[in-house]
Amino acid sequence: MADLTTNFLGISSPNPYWLASAPPTDKEYNVRRAFEAGWGGVVWKTLGSEGPPVVNVNGPRYGAIYGADRRLLGLNNIELITDRPLEVNLEEMARVKADYPDRALIASIMVPCEEEAWKAILPSVAETGADGIELNFGCPHGMSERGMGSAVGQVPEYIEMVTRWCKQYYDRPVIVKLTPNITDIRKPAAAARNGGADAVSLINTINSITSVNLDTFSPEPSIDGKGSHGGYCGPAVKPIALSMVSEIARAEATHGMPISGIGGVTTWRDAAEFISLGCGTVQVCTAAMTYGFKIIDELTAGLSEWMDEKGYTSIDEVIGRAVPNVTDWQYLNLNYIAKAKIDQDQCIKCGRCYAACEDTSHQAISMSDDRVFEVMDDECVACNLCVDVCPVEGCISMVPMAAGEIDPRTGKKVQPTYANWTTHPNNPMAKAAE
Amino acid sequence: MAQGQMAPGIVAGRLSSDELTSNFTDLHPPLAPHEAAVAADRCYFCYDAPCVTACPTDIDIPLFIRQIQAGQPQAAGRTIFQQNILGGMCARVCPTETLCEEACVRETAEGKPVEIGRLQRFATDDLMSAGAHPFERAASTGKTVAVVGAGPAGLACAHRLAMLGHDVVIHEGKPKPGGLNEYGIAAYKSTNNFAQAEVDWLLKIGGITVETGSVLGESISLDGLVENYDAVFLSIGLAGVNALHADGVDKDGVRDAVDFISDVRQAGDLAQLPVGRNVVVIGGGMTAVDAAIKSKLLGAENVTIAYRRGRDAMGASRYEQDLAASHGVQILTNVQPVAVRGNGAATEIELEYTSSQNGQLTGTGEMVRLRADQVLKAIGQTLEGAPEGLKLDGNKIAVSGAGRTSVAGVWAGGDCAAGGEDLTVTAVAEGRDAAMDIHATLVS
Numbered sequence: 073m074a075d076l077t078t079n080f081l082g083i084s085s086p087n088p089y090w091l092a093s094a095p096p097t098d099k100e101y102n103v104r105r106a107f108e109a110g111w112g113g114v115v116w117k118t119l120g121s122e123g124p125p126v127v128n129v130n131g132p133r134y135g136a137i138y139g140a141d142r143r144l145l146g147l148n149n150i151e152l153i154t155d156r157p158l159e160v161n162l163e164e165m166a167r168v169k170a171d172y173p174d175r176a177l178i179a180s181i182m183v184p185c186e187e188e189a190w191k192a193i194l195p196s197v198a199e200t201g202a203d204g205i206e207l208n209f210g211c212p213h214g215m216s217e218r219g220m221g222s223a224v225g226q227v228p229e230y231i232e233m234v235t236r237w238c239k240q241y242y243d244r245p246v247i248v249k250l251t252p253n254i255t256d257i258r259k260p261a262a263a264a265r266n267g268g269a270d271a272v273s274l275i276n277t278i279n280s281i282t283s284v285n286l287d288t289f290s291p292e293p294s295i296d297g298k299g300s301h302g303g304y305c306g307p308a309v310k311p312i313a314l315s316m317v318s319e320i321a322r323a324e325a326t327h328g329m330p331i332s333g334i335g336g337v338t339t340w341r342d343a344a345e346f347i348s349l350g351c352g353t354v355q356v357c358t359a360a361m362t363y364g365f366k367i368i369d370e371l372t373a374g375l376s377e378w379m380d381e382k383g384y385t386s387i388d389e390v391i392g393r394a395v396p397n398v399t400d401w402q403y404l405n406l407n408y409i410a411k412a413k414i415d416q417d418q419c420i421k422c423g424r425c426y427a428a429c430e431d432t433s434h435q436a437i438s439m440s441d442d443r444v445f446e447v448m449d450d451e452c453v454a455c456n457l458c459v460d461v462c463p464v465e466g467c468i469s470m471v472p473m474a475a476g477e478i479d480p481r482t483g484k485k486v487q488p489t490y491a492n493w494t495t496h497p498n499n500p501m502a503k504a505a506e
Numbered sequence: 507m508a509q510g511q512m513a514p515g516i517v518a519g520r521l522s523s524d525e526l527t528s529n530f531t532d533l534h535p536p537l538a539p540h541e542a543a544v545a546a547d548r549c550y551f552c553y554d555a556p557c558v559t560a561c562p563t564d565i566d567i568p569l570f571i572r573q574i575q576a577g578q579p580q581a582a583g584r585t586i587f588q589q590n591i592l593g594g595m596c597a598r599v600c601p602t603e604t605l606c607e608e609a610c611v612r613e614t615a616e617g618k619p620v621e622i623g624r625l626q627r628f629a630t631d632d633l634m635s636a637g638a639h640p641f642e643r644a645a646s647t648g649k650t651v652a653v654v655g656a657g658p659a660g661l662a663c664a665h666r667l668a669m670l671g672h673d674v675v676i677h678e679g680k681p682k683p684g685g686l687n688e689y690g691i692a693a694y695k696s697t698n699n700f701a702q703a704e705v706d707w708l709l710k711i712g713g714i715t716v717e718t719g720s721v722l723g724e725s726i727s728l729d730g731l732v733e734n735y736d737a738v739f740l741s742i743g744l745a746g747v748n749a750l751h752a753d754g755v756d757k758d759g760v761r762d763a764v765d766f767i768s769d770v771r772q773a774g775d776l777a778q779l780p781v782g783r784n785v786v787v788i789g790g791g792m793t794a795v796d797a798a799i800k801s802k803l804l805g806a807e808n809v810t811i812a813y814r815r816g817r818d819a820m821g822a823s824r825y826e827q828d829l830a831a832s833h834g835v836q837i838l839t840n841v842q843p844v845a846v847r848g849n850g851a852a853t854e855i856e857l858e859y860t861s862s863q864n865g866q867l868t869g870t871g872e873m874v875r876l877r878a879d880q881v882l883k884a885i886g887q888t889l890e891g892a893p894e895g896l897k898l899d900g901n902k903i904a905v906s907g908a909g910r911t912s913v914a915g916v917w918a919g920g921d922c923a924a925g926g927e928d929l930t931v932t933a934v935a936e937g938r939d940a941a942m943d944i945h946a947t948l949v950s
Contacts, residue, residue: 140547142540420615423553443556463550464615 657685
């Protein structure tokens with residue numbers, strides 16, 4: 073069994089799976105259950121300043137998007153930070169950390185963008201023995217209207233400023249949690265690094281309305297007939313999260329910065345993908361909220377099994393392995409030519425590839441009277457849509473052409489060499505080949 | 507007290523009322539909304555879908571399933587009824603395993619087709635239970651059409667004609683409309699008096715008069731109809747039954763399976779319906795399977811289907827055969843009846859094994875005897891009472907195009923007409939298509 077022990081910023085945990093700051097980590101009871109179930113760490117539900125805690129709505133906090141058989145694909149929430157008193161949370165954190173010294177316990181914090189506020193809370197957090205803090209610059213609803221959460225995360229200067237305060241008043245690792253509700257994720261990440269952050273974590277949730285009630289015309293979730301945008305998470309957001317993580321992992325200003333990956337991690341495979349794109353840990357929330365803490369058994373066993381199959385013995389060996397393969401479009405090899413190929417033995421003759429290609433793509437699939445579907449190589453641009461819509465996995469594949477073959481679509485010989493847009497003759501900005 | 511399975515002879519009340527009620531509930535209970543959503547999600551929305559090609563009425567199956575998936579079962583119902591106004595009954599009785607569901611690509615892929623029949627029932631039930639009729643009549647054409655026979659073909663034809671603005675009179679010989687839907691279909695497929703409810707709902711289109719007790723060749727004649735109406739559609743079914751040639755078939759306890767099935771369908775109280783302890787059904791089609799299962803459900807101890815050829819040659823689909831077997835019916839193949847024995851009433855049947863050479867069936871001389879106090883003959887129905895002057899094709903009414911007979915102004919469809927399988931859904935298609943042809947003829 074591969075060793076899943078993780079060392080992230082010097083914080084050790086028996087596996088890279090942390091529960092994200094969210095309802096599952098709002099109190100001692102849940103966190104103890106999570107640790108008993110086997111979770112590697114938790115980021116405690118976001119703490120606010122001392123004093124009367126925030127209040128939540130007393131109606132639905134969540135809305136959902138479903139796939140087949142009511143499988144939850146996306147979840148949206150309008151819950152705020154912890155609505156329990158600060159001192160209660162701190163006492164519980166201290167007790168839990170004392171009882172589970174081998175697990176990671178991170179305190180998520182969101183207080184006003186004032187130095188005094190941070191200066192006030194950080195020492196009491198430090199006293200709990202928490203392994204580090206995560207600055208919640210991500211929540212897109214409610215708190216952002218009060219100048220916190222994503223309102224900070226959307227202004228790189230604020231990120232840098234607050235991060236610097238935290239590094240000044242707190243001596244353990246500082247993780248900055250980023251909002252995806254921004255145009256270029258690299259800017260807030262760079263600001264965090266400039267402020268001295270030890271790591272970033274992302275993504276927080278995405279602004280969303282899950283649906284509109286067509287009887288009342290209220291957005292969902294609806295509170296007495298009105299709805300407010302919430303934060304979207306769950307399997308549906310994973311592709312967005314992977315892309316943002318990869319941007320930070322490969323940008324010059326942030327390359328090599330530790331990342332805790334968040335966004336739709338549901339199975340071990342999702343985790344492996346985040347890790348390969350540069351994440352040292354992954355944080356999970358929606359999957360746990362959907363299925364309970366027991367999923368940790370599959371998450372850990374699956375990752376370990378995959379690592380064994382591939383011969384990786386530690387998480388460190390996997391971190392960032394995919395990063396060098398993330399590139400800009402302009403550097404993709406335009407001399408790489410593939411053609412779709414339909415395995416007739418596997419084809420069940422549904423015709424979805426035909427409909428997709430004929431109606432919406434390149435008219436490159438033929439259909440015979442007896443429902444035999446074949447790719448016309450002289451029309452196929454290898455767009456992959458047929459593969460994506462085919463209900464039979466592996467029935468249609470993209471087969472690369474060998475160098476020297478003639479592409480029937482263009483009549484040109486497949487070149488053995490790499491060539492991209494930067495040197496392409498159609499590119500008005502093309503540089504002369506060296 | 508129920509008499510039990512072992513009471514000798516043909517007796518009523520073998521099972522308690524509770525047992526009978528439970529036995530005759532829906533074979534396939536309706537889908538609950540979530541089940542329907544899950545079942546609908548399995549549809550791939552195939553291009554030029556094979557299931558549609560396989561449906562005699564060409565229902566746009568992927569469309570109606572997508573409408574269920576999108577939360578509008580009544581819209582799905584309309585999609586079905588546009589092609590097949592008896593889509594409710596067809597959802598219950600179609601041998602989907604040899605039609606749409608056999609063609610389903612998921613049958614090819616994994617041996618588990620999309621449950622098209624049950625989804626169709628979900629949609630049609632939903633729309634029909636809303637009460638309103640989904641179609642309106644076109645402006646009156648002033649034309650009148652006589653339809654003879656209120657079975658599936660006649661009803662489908664009449665509905666389409668009424669929708670197109672013609673006035674229709676259906677002449678039905680039996681006391682109730684519905685034809686085989688009312689008198690022939692397996693009771694466990696059409697529960698809660700669905701056949702009559704469906705007819706009532708269908709007639710809400712308006713413009714259709716049903717005259718029961720109106721028998722062709724007795725109270726009405728084809729010549730008279732041709733004279734009094736602008737067109738005539740014959741959907742008289744197959745009223746006769748093939749004769750069984752064996753000794754002793756006149757003994758008490760030997761009867762036609764279609765009559766037995768009709769008795770079950772019409773029984774007010776199943777506990778009053780007599781059935782044998784040892785029942786042998788002769789035949790290999792759906793009627794044989796229905797009669798055998800019904801006998802078992804009524805409490806017969808031993809029920810055997812005796813068929814003269816092999817299993818593959820049976821008219822009943824493999825699914826129907828398995829259904830019979832799962833009810834405890836024994837299927838004996840390659841045997842033909844030689845004699846029914848008994849002193850006045852049947853007590854046993856003697857069968858001879860057969861072998862088939864070059865399609866020719868011969869007895870092998872080896873005999874087998876089965877206890878039989880009831881013998882049900884299910885060896886096929888035949889055309890009876892067809893008016894003189896109509897050209898026949900084999901022993902059915904010859905038709906060309908969309909049901910045109912050899913007599914101008916007279917169309918025919920359903921089981922009485924040549925061509926097509928003898929299925930409810932085929933009858934509906936033929937009735938509908940004949941109506942379109944009649945319409946085109948009348949308005950041209």
